[in-house]
Amino acid sequence: MIHERRKPICATCQHRVRSILRDVDEYALQHLDSTKACYTYKKGQVILSEGIPPSGLYCLHTGKVKIYKTGDEGREKIVRLARNGDVIGYRALLMGVPSPVSAAALEESLVCCIPQDTFFKLLRANGSLSMRIIELLSAELGNAEEQIVHIAQRPVRERLAEALLLLKETYGTEDGDSSALSVRLSREELAGIVGTAIETLVRTLADFKKERLISTEKRKIRILDLSRLAKVGNIQD
Amino acid sequence: MIHERRKPICATCQHRVRSILRDVDEYALQHLDSTKACYTYKKGQVILSEGIPPSGLYCLHTGKVKIYKTGDEGREKIVRLARNGDVIGYRALLMGVPSPVSAAALEESLVCCIPQDTFFKLLRANGSLSMRIIELLSAELGNAEEQIVHIAQRPVRERLAEALLLLKETYGTEDGDSSALSVRLSREELAGIVGTAIETLVRTLADFKKERLISTEKRKIRILDLSRLAKVGNIQD
DNA sequence: CGAGCGATTGAAAAGACTCAACCACCGTGG
DNA sequence: CCACGGTGGTTGAGTCTTTTCAATCGCTCG
Numbered sequence: 001m002i003h004e005r006r007k008p009i010c011a012t013c014q015h016r017v018r019s020i021l022r023d024v025d026e027y028a029l030q031h032l033d034s035t036k037a038c039y040t041y042k043k044g045q046v047i048l049s050e051g052i053p054p055s056g057l058y059c060l061h062t063g064k065v066k067i068y069k070t071g072d073e074g075r076e077k078i079v080r081l082a083r084n085g086d087v088i089g090y091r092a093l094l095m096g097v098p099s100p101v102s103a104a105a106l107e108e109s110l111v112c113c114i115p116q117d118t119f120f121k122l123l124r125a126n127g128s129l130s131m132r133i134i135e136l137l138s139a140e141l142g143n144a145e146e147q148i149v150h151i152a153q154r155p156v157r158e159r160l161a162e163a164l165l166l167l168k169e170t171y172g173t174e175d176g177d178s179s180a181l182s183v184r185l186s187r188e189e190l191a192g193i194v195g196t197a198i199e200t201l202v203r204t205l206a207d208f209k210k211e212r213l214i215s216t217e218k219r220k221i222r223i224l225d226l227s228r229l230a231k232v233g234n235i236q237d
Numbered sequence: 238m239i240h241e242r243r244k245p246i247c248a249t250c251q252h253r254v255r256s257i258l259r260d261v262d263e264y265a266l267q268h269l270d271s272t273k274a275c276y277t278y279k280k281g282q283v284i285l286s287e288g289i290p291p292s293g294l295y296c297l298h299t300g301k302v303k304i305y306k307t308g309d310e311g312r313e314k315i316v317r318l319a320r321n322g323d324v325i326g327y328r329a330l331l332m333g334v335p336s337p338v339s340a341a342a343l344e345e346s347l348v349c350c351i352p353q354d355t356f357f358k359l360l361r362a363n364g365s366l367s368m369r370i371i372e373l374l375s376a377e378l379g380n381a382e383e384q385i386v387h388i389a390q391r392p393v394r395e396r397l398a399e400a401l402l403l404l405k406e407t408y409g410t411e412d413g414d415s416s417a418l419s420v421r422l423s424r425e426e427l428a429g430i431v432g433t434a435i436e437t438l439v440r441t442l443a444d445f446k447k448e449r450l451i452s453t454e455k456r457k458i459r460i461l462d463l464s465r466l467a468k469v470g471n472i473q474d
Numbered sequence: 475c476g477a478g479c480g481a482t483t484g485a486a487a488a489g490a491c492t493c494a495a496c497c498a499c500c501g502t503g504g
Numbered sequence: 505c506c507a508c509g510g511t512g513g514t515t516g517a518g519t520c521t522t523t524t525c526a527a528t529c530g531c532t533c534g
Contacts, residue, residue, distance in 0.1 A: 069382060071390040072471060079382050091375045100379045130367040137374035138328045142337045144381035145306060145316050151388045152432030153308040155489070187513060195389035197491055202514060218499095218513095234309060392521070424481060434523055439482060455481095 007038045008061050008112065015061065015085030020132040021122075028122055035118045041105040047088060048103040053096075054089030056113040061085075063109020064171055064183055067101050068192060078192040079147070080140065081106075081170050090133065093119060106183060154234070156196045160204050161233030163193045164214065168223060177222070184219040208232075244275045245298050245349065252298065252322030257369040258359075265359055272355045278342040284325060285340040290333075291326030293350040300346020301408055301420055304338050305429060315429040316384070317377065318343075318407050327370065330356060343420060391471070393433045397441050398470030400430045401451065405460060414459070421456040445469075 011029045016022050024032070038061070041047055048054050050069060060082050067080040067088065079101060082088055092099040093116060114122075123129050150159055164181070171183040185193075191201040208214045213229045215222045223229060248266045253259050261269070275298070278284055285291050287306060297319050304317040304325065316338060319325055329336040330353060351359075360366050387396055401418070408420040422430075428438040445451045450466045452459045460466060 069386045071386050073390065075390055077386045077389050079385055091378065094371060095375055100382060130371065134331060134367065134370055134374065137371065137378060138332055141328065141374060141378045141381060144378060144385060145337060147385050148316055148381060148388060148432075149306045149308050149314045151385060152314050153310070153312055195385075198512095199492080199514080200490055203490095206514080435480090436482080436524080437522055440522095443482085 006110075007033075007036075008110070009033055010036075010112075013061065013085075018085040019059070020087055020090075020129065020136055021059070022132070023128050024122060024126050028125055032114060032118060032122070036112050036114045038110060038112045041109045041111060043105055043107050046102060046104045047109075047111060048099050048101070050100065050102040051098045053098050054092050056115045057090055057093055057119045058088040058103070059085075059112040059114060060088060061110045061112055063111070064106040065103050065109055065111075066106050066189065066192075067103050069101055076188075076192045077195060078189065079144065081166070081193075083170055087136075090119075091137075094133070106185065106189070151195050156194060156200055156204055157207070158232060158234050159194045159196070160190075160201065160208070161213075161229050162235065163190070164221065164223060165226075165230060165233055165235060166193075167221075179222045179224065181221045181223070186219065243347075244270075244273075245347070246270055247273075247349075250298065250322075255322040256296070257324055257327075257366065257373055258296070259369070260365050261359060261363050265362055269351060269355060269359070273349050273351045275347060275349045278346045278348060280342055280344050283339060283341045284346075284348060285336050285338070287337065287339040288335045290335050291329050293352050294327055294330055294356045295325040295340070296349040296351060297321060297323050297325060298347040298349055300348070301343040302340050302346055302348075303343050303426065303429075304340050306338055313425075313429045314432060315426065316381065318403070318430075320407055324373075327356075328374075331370070343422065343426070388432050393431060393437055393441055394444070395469060395471050396431045396433070397427075397438065397445070398450075398466050399472065400427070401458065401460060402463075402467060402470055402472060403430075404458075416459045416461065418458045418460070423456065 010016065010021070010024075010032050011026070013019075021032075036059075037056075041063070047058060047065065062084060065082040065086075065088065066078050067082060068076045068078045070076055082103070088103050088111075089099060150162065154162075167181050167183055167185075171181065174180040174182050187198050187202055187205075190205075191198045194201060196204075205214070205216060208229075209216060211228075213223070213225050213232065215224055247253065247258070247261075247269050248263070250256075258269075274293075278300070284295060284302065299321060302319040302323075302325065303315050304319060305313045305315045307313055319340070325340050325348075326336060387399065391399075404418050404420055404422075408418065411417040411419050424435050424439055424442075427442075428435045431438055433441075442451070442453060445466075446453060448465075450460070450462050450469065452461055
């Protein structure tokens with residue numbers, strides 16, 4: 001099911017500049033490379049399950065991953081999107097508790113898994129790593145609080161516009177078509193980001209199409225009018 | 238407006254066991270006491286404002302404080318409730334950025350303010366403090382994610398039941414009346430916790446009263462049937 | 475006493491959800 | 505090859521929840 005494949009080298013990893021591991025020293029990087037394992041996950045495969053302790057620190061090298069929680073009725077609420085260089089499962093690992101969230105690949109993804117021991121050794125040896133983790137947690141908490149306010153107070157229409165801009169921001173656009181989002185989501189996943197029912201999402205997408213804000217073609221979404229979409233989404237910057 | 242008053246001593250503070258400062262050493266505690274300032278805030282007074290850098294690390298000694306964000310239309314969404322021993326403003330202080338949230342006293346509160354310098358000195362000198370902060374951030378992020386899913390997927394009725402139980406859990410009950418919540422909130426504040434309109438909150442409270450789940454008397458709320466309320470709120474533990 | 479604020483209630487409207495049907499596409503197996 | 509079934513997407517209709525607007529009420533404070 002999950003195959004170990006080509007193993008990227010942390011020392012030369014281009015995504016490390018964005019990572020919490022960005023200022024780990026040479027020596028530790030070697031230890032990291034020698035103890036880590038790397039896997040490819042196919043689209044849809046689950047990397048981490050809510051309620052289960054993660055087996056290590058997952059580091060996304062290539063691909064796109066959704067972080068989500070499952071509600072009472074089994075509906076998924078996506079709480080975060082991970083991209084190259086992002087770590088997954090670090091919270092549960094640090095606290096020694098079951099993971100509060102699930103993670104699954106949105107497309108084929110290459111993920112490095114750093115053993116718990118290595119991670120904790122790193123944490124002890126590298127003084128700034130804990131500060132990097134604090135920064136990451138702070139940023140994620142900030143985003144989460146923002147999301148709370150928006151879900152509580154903004155209508156679906158605004159939240160969808162916001163979500164589309166987030167997707168562009170996070171995963172960028174296709175090579176050769178700067179208006180087409182590079183990520184392909186099912187309607188259900190998109191609804192899971194916005195926090196609404198599938199049907200409501202579909203209708204609101206249809207509205208946006210009528211208003212020439214976007215166009216869709218299967219799962220490919222093009223943003224036709226960025227500034228007007230930003231206005232709909234109440235985006236300030 | 239804000240008066241400096243009696244100054245509690247960290248070394249003997251009974252709330253320190255719950256605090257991120259719980260394992261700061263004797264010497265550092267003395268430095269803390271000698272540099273900190275303490276203020277009393279009256280009910281409603283703002284301790285910290287969204288968008289403004291905090292002037293220090295606030296440590297709630299006595300009282301009750303709401304942490305909230307203000308939405309587009311000016312409506313407040315309460316994202317967290319602080320009680321004795323909780324710290325406020327630590328995120329913005331650590332990151333050196335404006336506060337992402339506001340904080341205001343729900344009742345007269347005694348708050349110690351630790352200067353930024355002292356806090357960072359503490360952080361450098363005390364190895365475990367950063368881990369305490371990571372624990373705190375993790376817990377708060379977990380709560381925030383939980384809240385996201387609930388606001389997105391649960392009806393007001395369930396969220397209100399949950400909120401009432403949270404209030405009991407957080408602030409406890411009155412001396413001599415273990416069913417009466419010790420915290421007194423306006424309807425607007427309660428609505429701000431649940432994430433709904435005031436009128437909807439009032440109606441749902443009225444429903445609960447009819448069902449003999451609670452009783453209200455001005456702002457005093459009594460929980461009459463804890464287990465049934467927990468059932469309404471979908472609480473598992 | 476009157477102004478003003480917070481709480482409550484009613485009525486109407488809007489927003490979002492659910493249910494159901496239908497379509498389009500795709501791959502499979504007869 | 506084509507019929508078939510399954511999945512994901514779309515649309516319509518009706519309903520339910522929640523919000524909004526408006527009016528009223530009670531209380532407190534100057």
